[in-house]
Amino acid sequence: MNRTQVTRWLVSEKVLPYWLILPTLAYVAAFFLVPLAQALLLAFRTEGGQWTMRFFVRMVEDVRFFDALKFTLILVAIVVPLQLVTALSIALLVNTRFRGSRSFLYICAIPLGISDLAAGLIWFSLFTQHGYVNSFLYTLGLIDKPIYFLSTQNLGWVVGSIVLAEHWRATAIVLVILVAGLQMISRDYLEAAEVFGARPWQKLWHVTLPLLKPSLQSALIIRTILALQMFAVAVALGGRLVPVLAGEAYYWYYLYRNANVASAYALFLMVISLLLAWGYLRFLRPREVRS
Amino acid sequence: MKRWNMRWLFIGLLVSVGVTAGVASPDLTFMSTQMRPITEAEWARTELLPPFTEETGIRVVFLGAEEPELTNRILAEYQAGKGSLDLVGDLHGNFLVYHTALKDLSAELSLLEGLGDRTLAKTFVELGRIDGAQAYIPWMQATYVLVANKKALAYMPGRMATEGLTYDVLLEWAKNVYQATGEKRLGIPAGPRALLHRFLHGYLYPSFTGAQAKKFNSPEAVAMWQYLKELWEYVNPAAPTLDSMDTALLSEEVWIAWDHTARVKTAILERPDDFVVLPAPAGPKGRGVITVLVGLAIPNTSPDPAGAYLLIEYLTRPSTQVTILQGVGFFPVVAEAAGAVPTGGLKVLADGVAVQSAAPDLLVSIIPGGFGARSGEFNKVYLDAFTEIVLRGRPIEDVLARQGALLETLFRETGAPTPVPDVYLP
Amino acid sequence: MTFPRLQRRILLYMAVVVIALWVLVPLVLIALAAFTPRLELYRWPKTIIPSAFSSATMSFFLRSYGTVSSLRNSVLVALLTLGMTLVVGAPAGYAVARYVFRGREAFRLGILMTRMFPTSLLAIPLIVTFIRWELYDTLIGVAFMHTAMALPFAVLITSGIFSGVPKELEEAAMTLGCSRLGAFVRVALPLALPGLAAAAMFTFVISWNEVFAAAILTVHNRTLPAQVLTSLEVAPLDFRFAGGFFMIIPAVIFMALARRYLFQMWGGAIAER
Numbered sequence: 001m002n003r004t005q006v007t008r009w010l011v012s013e014k015v016l017p018y019w020l021i022l023p024t025l026a027y028v029a030a031f032f033l034v035p036l037a038q039a040l041l042l043a044f045r046t047e048g049g050q051w052t053m054r055f056f057v058r059m060v061e062d063v064r065f066f067d068a069l070k071f072t073l074i075l076v077a078i079v080v081p082l083q084l085v086t087a088l089s090i091a092l093l094v095n096t097r098f099r100g101s102r103s104f105l106y107i108c109a110i111p112l113g114i115s116d117l118a119a120g121l122i123w124f125s126l127f128t129q130h131g132y133v134n135s136f137l138y139t140l141g142l143i144d145k146p147i148y149f150l151s152t153q154n155l156g157w158v159v160g161s162i163v164l165a166e167h168w169r170a171t172a173i174v175l176v177i178l179v180a181g182l183q184m185i186s187r188d189y190l191e192a193a194e195v196f197g198a199r200p201w202q203k204l205w206h207v208t209l210p211l212l213k214p215s216l217q218s219a220l221i222i223r224t225i226l227a228l229q230m231f232a233v234a235v236a237l238g239g240r241l242v243p244v245l246a247g248e249a250y251y252w253y254y255l256y257r258n259a260n261v262a263s264a265y266a267l268f269l270m271v272i273s274l275l276l277a278w279g280y281l282r283f284l285r286p287r288e289v290r291s
Numbered sequence: 292m293k294r295w296n297m298r299w300l301f302i303g304l305l306v307s308v309g310v311t312a313g314v315a316s317p318d319l320t321f322m323s324t325q326m327r328p329i330t331e332a333e334w335a336r337t338e339l340l341p342p343f344t345e346e347t348g349i350r351v352v353f354l355g356a357e358e359p360e361l362t363n364r365i366l367a368e369y370q371a372g373k374g375s376l377d378l379v380g381d382l383h384g385n386f387l388v389y390h391t392a393l394k395d396l397s398a399e400l401s402l403l404e405g406l407g408d409r410t411l412a413k414t415f416v417e418l419g420r421i422d423g424a425q426a427y428i429p430w431m432q433a434t435y436v437l438v439a440n441k442k443a444l445a446y447m448p449g450r451m452a453t454e455g456l457t458y459d460v461l462l463e464w465a466k467n468v469y470q471a472t473g474e475k476r477l478g479i480p481a482g483p484r485a486l487l488h489r490f491l492h493g494y495l496y497p498s499f500t501g502a503q504a505k506k507f508n509s510p511e512a513v514a515m516w517q518y519l520k521e522l523w524e525y526v527n528p529a530a531p532t533l534d535s536m537d538t539a540l541l542s543e544e545v546w547i548a549w550d551h552t553a554r555v556k557t558a559i560l561e562r563p564d565d566f567v568v569l570p571a572p573a574g575p576k577g578r579g580v581i582t583v584l585v586g587l588a589i590p591n592t593s594p595d596p597a598g599a600y601l602l603i604e605y606l607t608r609p610s611t612q613v614t615i616l617q618g619v620g621f622f623p624v625v626a627e628a629a630g631a632v633p634t635g636g637l638k639v640l641a642d643g644v645a646v647q648s649a650a651p652d653l654l655v656s657i658i659p660g661g662f663g664a665r666s667g668e669f670n671k672v673y674l675d676a677f678t679e680i681v682l683r684g685r686p687i688e689d690v691l692a693r694q695g696a697l698l699e700t701l702f703r704e705t706g707a708p709t710p711v712p713d714v715y716l717p
Numbered sequence: 718m719t720f721p722r723l724q725r726r727i728l729l730y731m732a733v734v735v736i737a738l739w740v741l742v743p744l745v746l747i748a749l750a751a752f753t754p755r756l757e758l759y760r761w762p763k764t765i766i767p768s769a770f771s772s773a774t775m776s777f778f779l780r781s782y783g784t785v786s787s788l789r790n791s792v793l794v795a796l797l798t799l800g801m802t803l804v805v806g807a808p809a810g811y812a813v814a815r816y817v818f819r820g821r822e823a824f825r826l827g828i829l830m831t832r833m834f835p836t837s838l839l840a841i842p843l844i845v846t847f848i849r850w851e852l853y854d855t856l857i858g859v860a861f862m863h864t865a866m867a868l869p870f871a872v873l874i875t876s877g878i879f880s881g882v883p884k885e886l887e888e889a890a891m892t893l894g895c896s897r898l899g900a901f902v903r904v905a906l907p908l909a910l911p912g913l914a915a916a917a918m919f920t921f922v923i924s925w926n927e928v929f930a931a932a933i934l935t936v937h938n939r940t941l942p943a944q945v946l947t948s949l950e951v952a953p954l955d956f957r958f959a960g961g962f963f964m965i966i967p968a969v970i971f972m973a974l975a976r977r978y979l980f981q982m983w984g985g986a987i988a989e990r
Contacts, residue, residue: 113968239532
């Protein structure tokens with residue numbers, strides 16, 4: 001191969017994608033690869049350098065492990081689908097372009113800019129014993145004594161309030177992605193469907209949703225990964241009552257100062273995330289444009 | 292097209308500002324886990340430190356930090372061999388985790404003592420000696436107390452027993468309040484960042500068993516957990532979400548609360564006439580209390596250890612110690628300032644603490660050390676036992692056997708010394 | 718035919734009002750609480766509308782150390798992050814959307830993996846690295862970290878966007894004499910711009926709300942969440958509300974500014990009505 005051939009090969013369509021992903025790969029590797037690898041090793045290796053599974057044993061035997069696993073899965077299973085449905089409904093509502101839809105979309109997008117810690121603070125003040133919700137109900141005469149929303153007595157309420165807060169805070173992220181995706185759908189398809197006499201439902205099911213698949217996929221993956229990492233809101237509202245895996249990893253690292261068990265938790269969380277993300281990629285595969 | 296150019300120009304400008312912007316490094320950086328609440332941090336910046344700057348010409352930036360954040364930062368700066376913090380204010384218990392990253396202050400200590408105007412409490416200075424080096428200089432102290440809304444006093448069994456309060460009376464009291472008002476108004480902080488573990492190992496355990504850890508799994512301990520389960524019937528059920536008691540006291544969600552003085556202070560300052568401060572209750576073996584010691588340390592990587600020493604000298608002066616008591620309610624560690632009594636709301640707090648420390652049956656604990664990086668696991672044993680026994684209702688003996696084994700392993704593997712007051716047990 | 722149509726309208730607006738209230742009510746509550754006299758916050762039952770208006774807490778908060786400068790830092794860091802993320806990440810998103818290449822799936826999952834590991838557990842190694850690279854306590858350092866955190870998602874979103882741009886259009890442009898790059902810049906990029914704006918917004922928001930890295934990697938140069946939220950956790954209720962409210966205002970303003978881009982997604986259609 002002479003020099004021009006090499007140059008040509010280097011810019012050929014076959015090699016081009018690798019050039020395009022190189023900056024991202026290099027960047028992520030530079031910032032994450034070494035610390036991440038170190039942290040993952042910690043889950044299997046003692047300070048002395050012996051390989052061991054005892055940190056995983058400690059994790060599984062921990063008093064809070066199964067609760068954390070249970071609540072994490074419950075929260076993700078409720079919050080993510082709920083957000084997807086809400087975001088899709090809002091996006092479709094806006095898509096009808098009614099008068100005021102601009103302001104409506106703006107309002108719905110505001111929580112995007114609110115951090116999980118701030119959201120936890122807001123919702124906590126709503127649900128405490130002498131908080132706003134109880135004050136409101138009491139003033140209306142609906143209750144004669146405050147309800148303990150966040151307490152040992154009512155784990156269902158606690159989980160419910162975490163779901164509400166997460167739903168309030170993070171639906172906007174899904175919304176923005178879906179709105180962008182909806183916009184990419186050419187009007188021609190929908191008009192064509194109309195020509196063939198499709199009903200609104202049929203249009204949604206057979207035209208819009210299939211074409212929205214790439215965005216739905218991105219939104220689902222991102223939301224699920226973030227929901228699995230979520231813990232500021234769970235801590236703010238659930239305190240010690242509703243442990244989640246990300247929270248346990250954090251506590252083991254910061255409060256109990258055992259980086260090994262913390263890494264075991266993190267690795268466990270990563271495996272769950274990976275399985276779910278792989279599932280989304282596999283089962284929500286959009287049609288290839290080039291087919 | 293033009294608009295786009297303008298936009299990029301603007302962004303480019305911002306980027307260049309961003310790269311170069313930044314606060315110039317100050318003369319001294321003082322990071323502390325104490326005085327972190329926004330009002331106290333502002334007090335430190337506007338009242339406590341300016342006289343020092345006037346005197347020495349050294350500008351100080353005071354930064355509050357959460358405990359884990361400070362710990363990780365110091366360990367990491369030590370590992371990197373280069374740091375940004377000059378002086379650190381932290382709790383005795385935390386210094387035990389990162390004392391290897393701290394400068395030995397033995398020389399500084401003798402300089403201070405040579406000044407002749409201050410007598411640092413001997414026991415505290417001893418505590419600051421970790422592995423043969425003076426890891427920190429005592430700075431101020433605090434403790435945990437019982438705070439009661441005056442409305443609750445009407446339901447106290449017998450006459451108001453300021454010095455005679457026992458755990459049995461507390462139970463009776465909380466029960467009376469519940470029966471009279473229909474609400475569970477005893478407050479014990481049990482949130483994820485709460486200091487519940489201190490209540491367990493430093494208050495209940497010594498009061499019932501005479502030791503913090505030695506009698507973790509014993510008949511006396513079983514009786515103690517049995518008592519706590521009963522008591523918990525009258526504890527506000529939102530307790531596991533509460534990290535500190537001041538807000539709950541002010542909103543009257545609770546009427547009687549146990550917590551760290553710094554974590555009930557806001558309530559007392561806000562409405563000094565509505566609250567009384569009582570000593571912690573006593574149990575069969577005495578009145579278990581913890582002394583919280585805050586120290587000052589200089590990291591090995593401090594850019595200006597000499598300046599940091601000057602600040603230590605200023606902060607341990609008797610007059611400064613009184614200022615701190617007046618300003619934020621932390622108690623002095625030098626004998627010369629010991630008699631000082633604050634005014635206003637803090638007097639309520641100081642009086643309560645004075646009564647507590649004068650109690651004849653006092654059983655003082657110091658937060659156990661020697662676990663090195665694993666001190667958090669010590670706390671976890673107590674907290675997990677609490678979760679299992681009180682929140683989940685598991686059989687006490689089983690839980691104590693399981694967690695007790697973990698505790699023993701921890702002591703064995705780290706070679707931690709037997710804590711006070713456990714050593715005095717036969 | 719007109720009646721069901723009217724009914725549909727009414728239903729639509731009812732849904733809109735309910736959803737809007739759901740988003741707005743908590744925001745209004747915290748705004749009111751931020752300006753309620755201190756002791757009134759602890760009263761039972763609380764009144765929704767305070768009896769008096771008090772700006773004492775808010776002004777103390779605004780005047781306290783670092784609040785205002787951290788706001789500036791936050792904006793800078795978020796803009797830097799946005800720029801770097803798009804420059805680095807959009808090409809990768811394009812590659813994933815356009816090309817079927819060996820290792821594509823592995824690449825997609827691989828970079829996402831970095832977000833599946835709780836970043837907060839990397840505290841000590843990250844600080845050490847940043848000190849060694851002289852990036853500790855600098856805004857650009859925080860932006861570097863935020864970019865690393867936003868990149869995986871940016872790649873995912875942009876690939877979704879680009880896969881919606883028909884490849885045929887680019888090919889057509891190339892047969893008409895455009896180069897590969899020219900076809901991308903003149904055809905694919907303009908079509909994808911609104912979507913890229915969404916990705917940019919997402920990136921900005923990630924950086925804006927990020928607390929952990931910003932807190933741990935800076936000492937004097939803090940961003941707003943790092944400065945405010947850590948001091949609020951132990952603060953009395955009034956400061957928590959004031960701080961919470963203060964954190965929300967920039968978000969609302971930012972969304973108002975970004976709104977133009979958000980709505981560009983709808984073409985001019987809404988504006989024309």
